[in-house]
Amino acid sequence: MTISKDDAALALSEIDAAGGRLREVTAYAQAAPFLVIWGLVWMACDLTDQFAPAFGYRYGWTLGVVLGTLASTAVGVSMGRKKAQSANAGSWRYFASWLAIAGFIVSLFLVIPVTSGREVHSVFGLLFGFIYIVMGIWTGWRLVALGAALIALTLIGFYEIGHWYPLFMGLVSGGALLLGGLWLRRI
Numbered sequence: 001m002t003i004s005k006d007d008a009a010l011a012l013s014e015i016d017a018a019g020g021r022l023r024e025v026t027a028y029a030q031a032a033p034f035l036v037i038w039g040l041v042w043m044a045c046d047l048t049d050q051f052a053p054a055f056g057y058r059y060g061w062t063l064g065v066v067l068g069t070l071a072s073t074a075v076g077v078s079m080g081r082k083k084a085q086s087a088n089a090g091s092w093r094y095f096a097s098w099l100a101i102a103g104f105i106v107s108l109f110l111v112i113p114v115t116s117g118r119e120v121h122s123v124f125g126l127l128f129g130f131i132y133i134v135m136g137i138w139t140g141w142r143l144v145a146l147g148a149a150l151i152a153l154t155l156i157g158f159y160e161i162g163h164w165y166p167l168f169m170g171l172v173s174g175g176a177l178l179l180g181g182l183w184l185r186r187i
Contacts, residue, residue, distance in 0.1 A: 027139035032185035033075045035146075039178030041068035046170025049117075056166075057117055101131065118158065118165055125154030125173055146180040 045064040048056035076094075105127065114120050129151035136143030153172045161168040 028142065028184040030079060031135070031139070031143065032181045034072055035177045035181030035184065037068055037071045037075065037181075039174050039176070039181055041065070041174075042177060043170045043174030046121075046166045046174060049166035050164070050170065051167075053166075101127075121166075121169060122154050122158045125157075125169065126151055129154060142180075142184060146176060149176050 041064040045056065045060045048060040050056070052060075105124075108123070109120070114123075129147045129149075132143050132147030132150060134147075136145070136147060150173055153176060154169070157165050157168045157172070
């Protein structure tokens with residue numbers, strides 16, 4: 001059986017498209033548990049800020065970030081064990097990337113004076129919205145949509161929602177991450 005040049009090109013194109021879709025679905029599956037973890041952390045901490053501000057502002061976010069980091073580390077280690085050793089060779093880059101982001105955040109707050117917790121919170125909402133957009137540029141449009149939603153909701157919350165800002169952010173931003181993680185898990 002002879003295959004024409006056009007048939008071969010079409011077959012290679014279909015294989016390439018299938019490979020791209022597989023990479024996209026794999027990236028979504030890997031991102032999903034982290035979005036769920038941090039969506040829950042964001043919700044719990046913001047709800048604590050709204051309904052128990054004395055505890056929330058002083059201890060809630062610190063506790064939430066520590067627990068979220070431990071849960072993320074456990075999930076990351078678990079995922080790392082499932083990969084082949086050769087695929088793990090570049091995983092240090094993910095850790096280094098998150099360290100660079102943490103360094104940027106610390107540097108940002110050393111340079112820009114912050115006058116309220118609402119400003120700090122909004123900076124994180126915007127920052128992570130843009131991180132999801134950049135990740136989505138590399139992996140798929142669903143993360144771009146999630147990042148854009150997080151940015152829009154943060155700006156709406158900052159400018160339009162008064163006293164109920166923590167409740168709004170917990171439900172819509174934390175909820176967006178949580179639902180986004182569940183959505184990506186099912187793809």
